[in-house]
Amino acid sequence: MAWITPADLVGPAGGSEKFAEIADLEDDGETDTEALAAIARSEGIIKGKLEQRIKSTDLAASDLIKTIDIDMSIWFLSSNRGLGDLELYRARYRDAMALLNDIAAGRMQLDVSTKPTGSEVATKVGMVDEADSDDGGPFWNEDWRDETEDPGGFWDDD
16 A cells, blocks of 8 residues: 555645656656555565564554655656756655655654553653653652752743
């Protein structure tokens, strides 16, 4: 199942005319099958780099993965044909590959929430134990600060 469709490539390719330039060589209003092949190639690379580290469902739900997929697909489609704004598409492809490599190496996290388990609360960047929340848990105990050393009312809650 593809994460994106050829229609997702239209805007990032530069609009309908630019997209038609790289994806409708027959000028019949139909996207050529090469667009689907470019998407399949891109998704194969993404899955190959990330599936050992990240569940497929998280890959499919990630806006960042979809953006990477779009930029790679546009590059594959345009570069195979030598058409379109190749310099722009190449730059986006290189950025997409850098992001993909950062995710694969664990230097960057995907933009998917994780489901809560036990006493954990889901956040955008990972899991936080309920004791870390501002409900008086140990990490939010404000008894440690000395109000007399407050420079210029920094600690005031007003």
